Amino acid sequence: MTTLTSRLERARERLAGHGQDHVLHHAASLDPVRLDHLLDQVDALSLEQVDALAAALDDDGGFVLPADLAPATIVRRSPLDAQWTAHGEALVRAGKVACFMVAGGQGTRLGWDAPKGTFPATPITQAPLFQVFAEQILAARQRFGAMIRWYIMTSPMNDAPTREFFASHDHFGLGADTVMFFPQGTLPSLTLDGKLLLAETDEIAVNPDGHGGSLRALRHSGALDDMRAHGIEHISYFQVDNPLVHAVDPRFVGVHAAHPDSSGEMTSKMVAKRDAAEKVGVFCTSGGRTMVVEYSDLPAALAAERDGSGRLRFDAGSIAIHMLSREFVERLTAHGLALPLHKARKKVPFVNDDGVRVEPTSPNAIKMETFVFDAIPMARASLVLETDRAEEFAPIKNADGDDSPATSIAAQSARAARWLEAAGWAIPRSAEGAPDCTIELSPLAASCEAACARLAARAIERGARLAITPG
Ligand code: UTP
Numbered sequence: 001m002t003t004l005t006s007r008l009e010r011a012r013e014r015l016a017g018h019g020q021d022h023v024l025h026h027a028a029s030l031d032p033v034r035l036d037h038l039l040d041q042v043d044a045l046s047l048e049q050v051d052a053l054a055a056a057l058d059d060d061g062g063f064v065l066p067a068d069l070a071p072a073t074i075v076r077r078s079p080l081d082a083q084w085t086a087h088g089e090a091l092v093r094a095g096k097v098a099c100f101m102v103a104g105g106q107g108t109r110l111g112w113d114a115p116k117g118t119f120p121a122t123p124i125t126q127a128p129l130f131q132v133f134a135e136q137i138l139a140a141r142q143r144f145g146a147m148i149r150w151y152i153m154t155s156p157m158n159d160a161p162t163r164e165f166f167a168s169h170d171h172f173g174l175g176a177d178t179v180m181f182f183p184q185g186t187l188p189s190l191t192l193d194g195k196l197l198l199a200e201t202d203e204i205a206v207n208p209d210g211h212g213g214s215l216r217a218l219r220h221s222g223a224l225d226d227m228r229a230h231g232i233e234h235i236s237y238f239q240v241d242n243p244l245v246h247a248v249d250p251r252f253v254g255v256h257a258a259h260p261d262s263s264g265e266m267t268s269k270m271v272a273k274r275d276a277a278e279k280v281g282v283f284c285t286s287g288g289r290t291m292v293v294e295y296s297d298l299p300a301a302l303a304a305e306r307d308g309s310g311r312l313r314f315d316a317g318s319i320a321i322h323m324l325s326r327e328f329v330e331r332l333t334a335h336g337l338a339l340p341l342h343k344a345r346k347k348v349p350f351v352n353d354d355g356v357r358v359e360p361t362s363p364n365a366i367k368m369e370t371f372v373f374d375a376i377p378m379a380r381a382s383l384v385l386e387t388d389r390a391e392e393f394a395p396i397k398n399a400d401g402d403d404s405p406a407t408s409i410a411a412q413s414a415r416a417a418r419w420l421e422a423a424g425w426a427i428p429r430s431a432e433g434a435p436d437c438t439i440e441l442s443p444l445a446a447s448c449e450a451a452c453a454r455l456a457a458r459a460i461e462r463g464a465r466l467a468i469t470p471g
Helices: 002-016 033-046 047-054 083-093 129-146 161-168 215-222 223-227 250-258 300-304 325-335 374-377 405-424 449-461
Strands: 096-102 148-152 181-182 186-188 198-200 206-208 235-238 264-274 282-286 289-293 316-325 344-346 363-370 384-386
Touching: 002 033, 002 096, 047 186, 083 096, 083 129, 083 250, 096 129, 096 215, 129 148, 148 161, 148 215, 148 223, 161 181, 181 215, 181 223, 186 363, 206 363, 215 223, 215 316, 215 374, 223 325, 235 325, 250 264, 250 316, 289 374, 289 384, 316 325, 316 374, 363 449, 405 449
Parallel strands: 096 148, 096 235, 148 181, 264 384
Antiparallel strands: 186 206, 235 316, 264 316, 282 289, 282 316, 344 363
């Protein structure tokens, strides 16, 4: 008890020196175990960092539009693609490519009370997102005859339920020792005037440090060492919310690793923006470096500019799919990595001085996060590869409306219809041309259009009729 009492006094002194001793408001009423828990968090807190975060609350984000801002150079689809695909395929077959999924977000917009990857996401069998990616990886392992390891970043809040979900599904047949989970770091959430908040009487409110935290987490977790030990050179990065992603894409791997204009450090995919006002970050270039400019930072006039062919000049929308080389992440994180902080006003539940939990009805706090795309300008030369939205991007972000389960399911079904049709199946279509049926194609059956054609060829060989009934 004496130790706890003296620890408490030391903590109070430290916190008071930074105007944050209110986090000990309930200390006197905590039992020793809970007090110990709270003091552990205080001890782990860098109050200098909290001061810096609080000081940053008032600045406007500091983004200055570079005078030389121009659209990024885009690698468009071309007949040269075959050589990139062949190169990428060779790297996958040689076991040099791993998948890396970031799944540490809080998914507040979707409002699903479990890790987002457990969300039932497919059109008919309602397979969870985790299963969709697992089946893609299994399919790629079979197709390329190679081990493809899977690294999954969680957060301290969803790490245990994520591991439990995988364990209860026998890791979807991947083999537990080929999937590595690790939690990302956190940052304290601060009130609008820079004070720490209590999530519980013995718990300081923190939030995951953004998908940008994935780079440091790769190092601190030992994942980079694990990759090196397994001969992995390239990392295929994707998000937990996009079931259309091609988790292992040889063309993308090839452009990243072998294109003469690529440094092989970080390469990204883009889709053409739907219109000038679409709220997505845009790939640009400045000072010879590629960068993503957030939609809120791109002046409307620039966003609306068109080139001679009528295409939006700044049309390269970011879809959060990247290739990174292991060596690039090792270099970036060798001496700590300070990515810019992005701030968002959020409703963060807290415990007040009376010990009562408050669910705010308007934003009461600032969450700070780092974004992985801020690493792109740190690459020596970073390419952006064009792809089709309908082929690769249908995220589940919101409970309804845009980017919701309904829009993602429609996109998954429509893509399956296109692939099957291209392979010779008859797809019933409505008068307007939309598929008049719901289709779910497991990645284990076909994970790309070419695989679908192979599936059809095998079926026809066996005398199958290719037909799908409406409904
Ligand atoms: P989002 O930006 O959509 O955030 O994450 P979110 O936290 O999942 O959802 P909202 O904003 O609370 O509704 C995009 C991707 O980045 C991951 C998410 O899991 C998702 O795959 N992410 C985000 C992390 O891994 N860590 C973070 O701290 C934030």
